[in-house]
Amino acid sequence: MTIGILKETQKGETRVAISPNIAKQLIEKDFKVIVEEDAGTTSSFKDSDYSKVGAQIEKRGVVFKDSDLLLKINPFDQEDLKLVDKRHILMSQLFHKSNPELMKAIAATGATAFSLDAMPRISRAQDMDVLSSQSNLAGYKAVIRGAYEMTKIFPLMMTAAGTITPARVLVYGVGVAGLQAIATAKRLGAIVEATDIRPETKEQTESLGAKFIEVEGNGDEEASVYAKVASEEYMKKQKEAVNKSLFQADLVITTAMVPGRKSPVLITKEQVGQMKNGAVIIDLAAAQGGNCALSKMNKIVVKNGVKIIGTTISPESVSTNASELFGKNMYNFIMHLTENAAFKWDLEEEITDATLIIQNGTIRKNGVTT
Template sequence: MNIGVLKETQKGERRVSITPKIAEQLKNKGFEVFIEEDSGIKSSYKNSDYSKSGAQIRTKEDIFKNADVLIKINPFDNSEIDLLKKGQIIIAQLFHKSHPKEMQHISQVGATAFSMDAMPRISRAQDMDVLSSQSNLAGYKAVILGAYEMTKIFPLMMTAAGTITPSRVLIYGVGVAGLQAIATAKRLGAIVEATDIRLETKEQTESLGAKFITVNNEDEGEDMNSVYAKVASEDYARRQQKAVNKSLFQADLVITTAMVPGRRSPVLIKEDQVKQMKNGAVIIDLAAAQGGNCELSEFNKTVVKHGVKIIGTTIAPESVSTNASDLYAKNMYNYLIHLTDDNQFKWDLKDEITDETLIVFNGEIRQNGKTEEI
């Protein structure tokens, strides 16, 4: 089986889906690996690194012509889908619920598509879960970016000239990114508070030494089959706003991480609240790509509104591309090994992992394990 690794074309993207180390492991498993020229340059991987691992450096056109499986990180755009052949298999983060037209396009070509972001959140799939591996880095990097953008330091510091009080950090969303942000900010000496619609995250927050801001959710955020929060009601949003405002208005750095799969990010910070924040405060909005948790966020932009610096970004994967590529590649390797047997796809639709991540199968669009009409 020929596996083709394509160069990422999305603006600002620096990652690569397969690293030289993983390319060598795939080669040892009997796969042939084609790497588009210069795919790994921005992650510090040279073409010669891939050649030494046994991979073949090819042009984009050659890869589309000869690969059985095409791998990326970001969704295939329409120009790339036009190059697909009937029966080819693509694997990437397709975000299929947000890109129905692209899924239709793939189905019309007669290709098959697996979406890495549709991975079920079960223990068997943890080593394939790219959302977790990348979000971990996002939480870490958000704090580092915040530290750079702030005009204050994080820790308490006692000097001959006087005492510097520690900065206050507020984090919305205690998922993978939020937990890493809490841990990182605490290590740097900040006073950290966090809130989440899922009350079961209170214990996790406090175990890291942060204060959890409790809002009675009346079971709104509970979902035993998901680690994601649900969309909150307007009533809950009002109660959360009231409970969090005191901490928000005192915060030097605010990091928002709340996202709901397939839907616009919930607006957690409105303009009226920004107006009451400290002059010079910084908001890092990690949900900006899906609309943003702050009403004033703009994706991939830094804006200053009412004295508050608001940075709308996804940040971590692109800015720490070597680590992010390494983790994504390991996820991809484990996923490919799970899907195949003797270098051939098993197509085991009774398996939860295969069933939920297989979005288009030989031109038929699937959802929730069922085939839908095209």
């Protein structure tokens, strides 16, 4: 089987789906690997790095023409699909639940497609979960970006000129990104508090040395690794419980997302108006509408002296590490789906069933939701 590694075309994307090290591992498993020219350049991987491990470097059109399995990080777009036909197997984050038109367009080519963001939340799939590996880096980078944007330092510092009190950090959402944000902020010396709809995250928060802001009565609609869909009553209680910490915070990091849905608004315009002058909000959920009502994706909004940064910080800014982790997830997934460098097509197996969204031009029933 020939695997094609495509250069990402989405604006601002600097990662690559497979690093040279992972390309080497695939070749050792009897796959042929073709890499588009300059695919890894923005992740600090040169074409020669891929060539040294046995990968073939080609122009974009040749990668499509000569590959059986095509790998990307972001969804295949309309320009990609002009070069896709029924023999191709596509693998990327498709965000199929919120992209029904794209799913129809892929199906029209007759191709087969796996969606990496559809990976089931089970222990067997942890080493294939790109959302977790990338969120881990996002949580770290959110704190670093916040530190850069703040006008204060994180740690307690005693000097001859006086004592500098530590910064206060509040984290909304104790998932993968939130836990890494808590750990990073604590390492830098901040006083950290966190809140989450899931009471079981209290122990995780406290194990990292942060204070957990508990809210009585949680949402009961549906669970997720990253968030739950909470009732309006619960959201009101959460705002009341968190307000004191929010209004004292120097840095606020929000991470609450529900896959396939708009991000819940956790910080209202009115709450921003009562925050400290000079406070910074890093909203990691901005791509899905934002946890702060004033967030705008890839923009800095200043309101009443509060700086609101809407981003995914989806680890494009640490693209070398992000690509290495993403590639390892990809490798593990490919190994799971194949045997002797050929697909097994075990549709009864849970991971295959959950991630195979389109097969031979047919959208499977567990794919698109309307």
